[in-house]
Amino acid sequence: MFTQAVALLLHLISSAVSISTTRSVRLLDPTVSSTSLLLHRVVATYHQILFQLCRRSSKPFWPSLIAFNMALNLEKQLQFYGAYHYNPVNVAIHITCVPAILLTAFLFGTNTPAVPIPDWLSIPNLPPNLGTIAAVVYSTLYVLMEPVAGGLLAPILIGGTAYANHLTSNYGMTANYIAIGVHVLSWVAQFIGHGIFEGRAPALLDNLVQALFLAPFFVWLEILFMFGYRPELKSRLDVAIQKDIKKFRDDAAAKKANGSTNGHAK
Template sequence: MGAKPNSRGVLNLEAQFAFFRSQHRHPVNAAAHVLLTGPLLFTILLILQFLPLPLPPPLDPALALSLAYAAAYLAVDRRAGALAALLFLAAWAASRALAARLGFALAWKVVLPTQLFGWAWQVLGHGLFEKRGPMVTELPEVFLMEPFLILLQILNKLFAYEPYPGFSKNVDKKIETDLRESIKLNQSKIN
């Protein structure tokens, strides 16, 4: 919205969540992200099981990625971050077991259509329903934080979870402020 690229700060959870909610207002786009982000991440972990990188045991590329995500999520919120970390480690273990069962010859046949379908819907959701998406400079933040923000939104809607009291009110204020700034910016461009 009105935020400058990377001005939110990866660890600024209020600003990240406000940006996330502003980018996923349409129910179809929001549903596509909720339903497809998990399979996209899981199939990335699955294909990474076959990537031969020289990492010290017991690390493999999928575990390294899972631990990086887990560490980032624990840094922004201990309770929801711990749940997200457990989910990532469970996904890593499941992807490892599935990779051993399928082998590369079958695994890529699961990964490719899942990735194509999932990313097509992610892009279409933003283009058709939101009429905007994150800028290219924001993609690293989006790739890192979006899975956690989806989990946070689910926890908030189902259990009224907040990382701390007043979190949701602060996020709503940030969204309103960004919307006002965006409207002013657009009006100044028209005049």
């Protein structure tokens, strides 16, 4: 159900931006550069890929139950993510790199043309381009999942996107080049964290959609937990995550032992 909701939101975002781009091109809007159009196509293609991944879910989609389902499954989803992010060094890497990845992704989206809206609806540094729309979608999903934590995170995401719009408006491709470097380095650092410190492949290899959409929120909750937020939830998660990690390690050891036995038998 969660993945179906994400799929629908992705489809709406891509459709809105596609309509905006088409109108801009038809009107020969001089503000629409070839670079912006190229970036739009790349981002739209990326979202369409995620849309197809989400659409493959066999679970039914009932819009009226989205918020209830998200809140109900929050602990389970946190447990899944936490089982892949338990080593302190890897956790620190993700606390640093996940926000960088998300905000630079929003910055890439700010290069797309804005959806036409009345002047009285416009907000400084928050034109309705793909970056702004994505930030609003993420914020909405997080508030639905956990109103307090999501409500605290939403202004940070919206404010970060406003600053991203400011950067692309004033510095153009220079801002994009720096963002690309930060984005790539952050992904590399995370893979190093998993390979060297966690000893387990990233969660995105097992659950791509949840890893991409929920990771920023779970990093935020990890920060809140450090300040004493919802200690009872943190305690339950620690117990459940340790059980999951033990099961993973036991299964890995059993497979390794079976492989060694089969090798000697040959």
